[in-house]
Amino acid sequence: MSPSPPPAGASWGAALVRASGGGRRLAPRPGRPADAALRSPRFAHHLVSHAGERYHGFGDKSGGTDKRGRHLAMGTTDALGYDAETSDPLYKHIPFCLSVRPERGGAAVGVFYDNLSRGLFDLGQTIDAYHGDFIRFEASDGDLDCYVLFGPSVPQVVANFTALTGRTSFRPRWAISYSGSTMQYTDAPDAGVRLLGFLDALKEHDLPCGSFQMSSGYTMIGDKRYVFHWNRDKFPEPEAVTAKFAEAGVHLVANIKPALLNDHPKFAEVQGFGGFVRDSDAPDSPQTTQFWGGDGAYLDFTNPATTRWWMANVTKELLERGIGSTWNDNNEFEIWDDAAVCDVNGQGGTMATLRPVQTHLMIRASHLAQVAHAPDKRPYLISRSGGPGLQRYVQTWSGDNRTSWKTLRWNLRMGHGFSLSGLFDYGHDVGGFAGPRPEPELLMRWIEQAVWWPRFTIHSWNDDGSVTEPWTYPELLPQVKAALDWRERLVPRGGRPAPGSR
Numbered sequence: 001m002s003p004s005p006p007p008a009g010a011s012w013g014a015a016l017v018r019a020s021g022g023g024r025r026l027a028p029r030p031g032r033p034a035d036a037a038l039r040s041p042r043f044a045h046h047l048v049s050h051a052g053e054r055y056h057g058f059g060d061k062s063g064g065t066d067k068r069g070r071h072l073a074m075g076t077t078d079a080l081g082y083d084a085e086t087s088d089p090l091y092k093h094i095p096f097c098l099s100v101r102p103e104r105g106g107a108a109v110g111v112f113y114d115n116l117s118r119g120l121f122d123l124g125q126t127i128d129a130y131h132g133d134f135i136r137f138e139a140s141d142g143d144l145d146c147y148v149l150f151g152p153s154v155p156q157v158v159a160n161f162t163a164l165t166g167r168t169s170f171r172p173r174w175a176i177s178y179s180g181s182t183m184q185y186t187d188a189p190d191a192g193v194r195l196l197g198f199l200d201a202l203k204e205h206d207l208p209c210g211s212f213q214m215s216s217g218y219t220m221i222g223d224k225r226y227v228f229h230w231n232r233d234k235f236p237e238p239e240a241v242t243a244k245f246a247e248a249g250v251h252l253v254a255n256i257k258p259a260l261l262n263d264h265p266k267f268a269e270v271q272g273f274g275g276f277v278r279d280s281d282a283p284d285s286p287q288t289t290q291f292w293g294g295d296g297a298y299l300d301f302t303n304p305a306t307t308r309w310w311m312a313n314v315t316k317e318l319l320e321r322g323i324g325s326t327w328n329d330n331n332e333f334e335i336w337d338d339a340a341v342c343d344v345n346g347q348g349g350t351m352a353t354l355r356p357v358q359t360h361l362m363i364r365a366s367h368l369a370q371v372a373h374a375p376d377k378r379p380y381l382i383s384r385s386g387g388p389g390l391q392r393y394v395q396t397w398s399g400d401n402r403t404s405w406k407t408l409r410w411n412l413r414m415g416h417g418f419s420l421s422g423l424f425d426y427g428h429d430v431g432g433f434a435g436p437r438p439e440p441e442l443l444m445r446w447i448e449q450a451v452w453w454p455r456f457t458i459h460s461w462n463d464d465g466s467v468t469e470p471w472t473y474p475e476l477l478p479q480v481k482a483a484l485d486w487r488e489r490l491v492p493r494g495g496r497p498a499p500g501s502r
Contacts, residue, residue, distance in 0.1 A: 041119065041138035045146065047111070049133040052102050055123045056154075056420045057110070059094030060398050062087050065416040067123050074119040074139070076332035076355060076385050081402040081434040084410035091332060091399045093356045093387045094421045095137065097121065098157055110149035110157040112164070116387055117141035117338075117353045141338065141352035154420070162422040166392035169425070172378045174251055175325075175395070176454075176491045177210030178484050182468065183461040186217030191234035192241045198469075199248045205471055207481060208488045211251040213327050213382070213457060218254070224293040226264050227257045228313040242322030253325040253382060254318050258333070258362045261296040262288065266313075275299055275306040277351060277358075280339035287340040291330075298333055301361035302354065303343035310362070311369040319373040326366040328383040328394065333358045356387025367393045388422075395425045395455055403432025403462070408446055415453065427455025431468040434461055440473045447480060451487040 054066040061072055063085050073089040082090060095113040100106055119139035126136070149160040162168070180202075185194040195212070202209050216225045218235055230238055245252050260267050260276075270276060276286035276297040286297035299306050314326060338352035351358075363383050370379040383394040390396060398414055401407045411428040418426040430450045431438045437460075438446065447470075450456050460468035470480045 042117070042141050043144050044136055044138035045113070045144055046131075046134045046136050049124050049135045050101060050103075051133070054100045054102070055097055055121075055135070056100065056417065057094065057096045057098040058121065058417060059092040059096070059421045059423065060090045060396075060414060061417050062090065062410060062414065064413050065420070067121075069124050070121075071125050072121045072123065074117075074121065076334070076359075078330060078332050078334060078400075080400045082399070084398075084401060084407045084414060091385045092390070092396070092423075093385075094423075095119070095121075096161060096388065096421055097123075097135075097137075098154065098420050100154060106154070108151040108154045108157045110147075110151075110161055111137075112147040112149060112161060112388070113137050113139070114145040114147065114388075115139045115142045115353070116356045158420060158422055162391070165389040165422060168391045169381075169393055169395070170378055171380050171395060171425070173491055173493075174210035174249075175380045176487075177208055177456075178470075178487060179211040179213055179253075179455075179457040180209055180250075180469070181213035181215065181457055181459040183215045183217065184465065184467045186215045186234070187220070188217070189234060191217055191231075192236070192238075195241055196244055199244060199250065201469070201471055202248070202250070205477060205481065207470055208484055209250050211253055211325070211380075212245065213253045213459065214255055214323070216255040216257065216329070224261055224263075225257065226261060227259075228317045229265060230317065238321050246322060251325060251380075252323045253327045253380070254323045255327045255329050256314070256318075256366070257292070257330045258301070258328075258358070259289075259291045259296045259298045259330070261291060261294050263294075264296070267297075270299065270306070270309065271297075273303075273305045273309070274343065275303055275309060277335060278341040280337055280341060280350070283341050287335055287337065289335050289337075298335055298358070299362070300342050301358050301365060302345060302349065304345060306343075307361065307365045307368075310365045311372070314366055314369040315373055319369065324370065324374060324377070325380040326370065326382070328359075328363050328366055328381060331359045331362055331383060332385045356385075359383070359385045360387060360390060363390065363393045391423050391425060395427075396423055397426060397455055397457070398428045400433045400461075401429050403435035403438050403442070403460075405442060407432055408442065408449070412449065425454045427453040427457060429457065429459040431458055431460055433459055435463060437462045437464055437466045437472070438468060440476055443468065443472065444476055444479060447483050451483050451490075456487060 055068050056065055058072055074095050075089045076093050077089050079087055079090045097111045100108045117139045122136040149157050151157040188194050219225045219229045220231050277300045279285045279287045288295050333355040335351050340351040342349045342354055366381055381394040383396055384399050430446050431443050458468055
């Protein structure tokens with residue numbers, strides 16, 4: 001039974017709560033229970049689907065490599081603890097479909113839709129007796145700009161796609177080695193001490209490590225996180241900690257986020273130069289939206305002043321303190337109002353088609369700051385989200401996966417989708433990020449797979465407060481050390497190869 005229309009001044013959300021007995025059975029989503037982004041598509045583009053044709057690509061999508069028979073949402077979301085077999089969408093927006101025809105000897109062709117508004121691919125899930133088999137791409141805004149990329153082989157199609165969107169960034173050698181990380185260290189009251197304890201454990205167990213990825217706990221005030229703010233109780237002297245890591249040859253990579261909570265110490269400063277995405281109903285005010293820890297506003301990187309501000313803060317708060325690399329995180333730009341206003345270099349625009357663009361410009365600003373600070377060094381950056389071309393600047397990964405054997409199984413297949421989308425420099429959180437601490441065999445099998453991935457990072461936020469580390473299970477240390485040592489043998493060491501060697 002449909003609820004009666006709400007009285008004047010009330011909302012459909014309130015009516016649904018009343019109709020469901022106070023929300024026990026049916027309640028509106030907090031924040032925006034109804035949203036203009038769910039309107040009909042601006043356009044739809046249909047292509048004939050052939051029997052046996054397989055569809056690959058699409059970025060970081062869950063499930064098997066062949067997406068035939070599925071609906072895939074084009075958009076980005078913060079998918080904490082996602083199901084690696086079924087969840088959709090995830091963190092990236094890559095509207096690229098790689099079609100393979102087995103009956104033609106594996107001939108392949110790519111179709112890239114240069115449209116970054118929310119949309120979807122229907123890859124044969126819809127059956128229509130009048131029109132035959134087809135696939136469909138639809139978008140909620142923007143234009144129908146379509147590139148057809150010919151092969152005939154799969155590697156040729158993917159090479160042509162990256163020729164169009166950008167080749168993979170050339171990272172430093174140290175970024176190939178094992179990288180440590182966990183939420184628990186920097187969230188802890190004695191975060192600096194915990195980080196230095198990681199160095200002691202590496203030395204004690206004689207384990208190779210090239211870097212450590214610092215989660216956002218170093219920015220916390222209470223239980224909230226404020227980008228570019230150092231908690232001086234946890235880190236009385238950040239430079240002393242970074243110096244110890246430099247002495248140990250372990251590079252620090254710091255987590256940074258593209259939104260400021262409403263009570264951020266620098267909020268008024270950014271608002272003063274118009275550095276936030278603005279409200280569609282009040283264009284002189286920041287667009288207030290949900291973020292981690294409360295309401296906040298996203299930075300508008302289409303405004304050159306925001307880029308300059310970001311670069312200055314990356315330089316002052318990180319690079320000049322001895323942290324040479326950035327981990328660009330929580331950058332899906334989940335602003336649900338498509339009409340939210342952006343600067344676009346003074347020309348004006350809306351978020352409808354700009355979410356992955358904002359992410360890309362954030363990454364680029366971090367990259368420019370690192371290159372300006374250390375022009376003689378190859379930069380290293382990480383990003384969780386992005387659109388076509390993110391590989392030009394960053395290494396990426398499959399986000400906040402969940403600890404389970406199922407995740408390990410399907411993350412492997414998700415990796416195929418990364419590679420077939422031109423995202424060659426990728427990985428997964430080894431051991432699982434969210435959920436229980438991995439059991440010994442699961443952790444060991446994960447590590448055995450991960451030594452072959454471009455990104456090899458053990459990262460965790462375990463429910464019981466424990467930390468997943470190479471030494472989590474002492475009985476596994478010999479096997480873990482052998483795996484890490486094998487990884488080190490794969491790291492190029494530079495110099496001219498000896499005669500007859502490869």
